[in-house]
Amino acid sequence: MANNYKYAKEQYAKFGVNTDKALETLDKIPLSMHCWQGDDVCGFETPDAGLSGDGIQTTGNFPGKARNIDELRQDIDEALKYIPGKTRLNLHAIYGEFGGKKVDRNAIEYKNFKGWVDWCKARKMGIDFNPTYFSHPLVKDGLTLSSPDKGVRQYWVEHGIACRKIAEKMGKELGETVITNFWMPDGMKDMPADRLSPRKRMADSLDKIFAVKVSKKYNKDAFESKLFGIGSESYVVGSHEFVMGYCVKNQILITLDSGHFHPTEMIADKISSALLFSPEILLHVSRGVRWDSDHVVITDDSTMSIMQEIIRCQAADKVHIGMDFFDASINRIFAWAIGMRAARKALLCALLDPLAMMKDAEAKVDFGTRLALMEEAKNLPSADVWQEYCQRTQKLNGMAMLKGVKEYERKVLSKRN
Ligand code: RNT
Ligand code: ZN
Secondary structure (H helix, E strand, O other): OOHHHHHHHHHHHHOOOOHHHHHHHHHHOOEEEEHHHHOOOOOOOOOOOOOOOOOOOOOOOOOOOOOOHHHHHHHHHHHHOOOOOOEEEEEEHHHOOOOOOOOOHHHOOHHHOHHHHHHHHHOOOOEEEEOOOOOOOOOEOOEOOOOOOHHHHHHHHHHHHHHHHHHHHHHHHHOOOEEEEEOOOOEEOOOOOOOHHHHHHHHHHHHHHHHOOOOOOOEEEEEEOOOOEOOEOOEEOOOHHHHHHHHHHHOOEEEEEOOOOOOOOOOHHHHHHHHHHOOOEEEEEOEOOOOOOOEOOOOOHHHHHHHHHHHHOOOOOOEEEEEOOOOOOOOHHHHHHHHHHHHHHHHHHHHHOOHHHHHHHHHOOOHHHHHHHHHHHOOOOHHHHHHHHHHHOOOOOHHHHHHHHHHHHHHOHHHOO
16 A cells, blocks of 8 residues: 555545545446547448537547547547546447448347447446437438427437337346437527427427337436537427426436536536436536537536535435547547546545535534535545555556557557548
């Protein structure tokens, strides 16, 4: 045990915190890493697949993005060298193995994802899943499940059902639950004359998708709201109220994306309310800069307060934590490593908070002591506990991480274009 860690352990003990116990708990909480940071959300449906801007956008053209599944897997393996703790892989439907053939989204099957299941099994990673309701010609006039065109709706209903079945089978194969997250870009650039009808149609389409029985042991459905998107500035069908209402009524997981609310609105305070009325929650931890820009997650106030809430609500088993950022302007391995590490560091800090003392002060209505504890905690040596954690999990930290990623950039990424 390094001296620094010994010292840190003693400092935390003064505040009633056991650092070894915190590390034990930390190591068990899974974080779901999104595959789409590796290729700017393009997917591999066709060799020239790409984002078509249906309410979702990446910016930047840093060299070396993964051009196929093998490269994406190679890059994820590289990122994992720097990412301690239990990591799951979050896949989108456009990341299947389609063998160079065009497979319609309503015709995708488990066999297109078996390769991923084997790959994740070998790494003891769980999987999460997402139907892909963007970058497709049938996003007709910006609408999918809420389209006035019955054929369009039917196509996307079938896609949703196909994804839930794939997820169920993936879960069975892995012996773990897959969380399948629904997000649809449906919306309008300018003020609609009729806000109600698209919402009725979306609710009806979702009812059809969720009417298909799928084992809850292997698949849990989640549904994500959004305030606005590019080209849907005035109206998003799946707004917060729509999603919250639908999820509570149907007991589906509410997905809270930290970039999907007003710029100063934080999702941390929503967790305790959502927990009371939705069976479980899915989080998309992201970082919006002035808008839903999906910058790489860092240990800022927003991330810290999200993790604090999960720990303070004792809800680590009910809140599923996923990442959702995609920055194409920096080395994508850095993006994954920085974001995943930031989320886990924030989680560690939350576990190192002198919570028992804080709650005790609160019970005594001694709010001065409560505030003092929160402030003092910020200067306790959490970095030494993090270093110890990286050592115990054999992950590269600090300058070793910086050097490792740059070396990979030189040896692998820079050769790709
Ligand atoms: C878009 C949503 C959604 C996507 C992913 C790729 O605004 O946040 O979660 O980012 O499905
Ligand atoms: Zn999201």
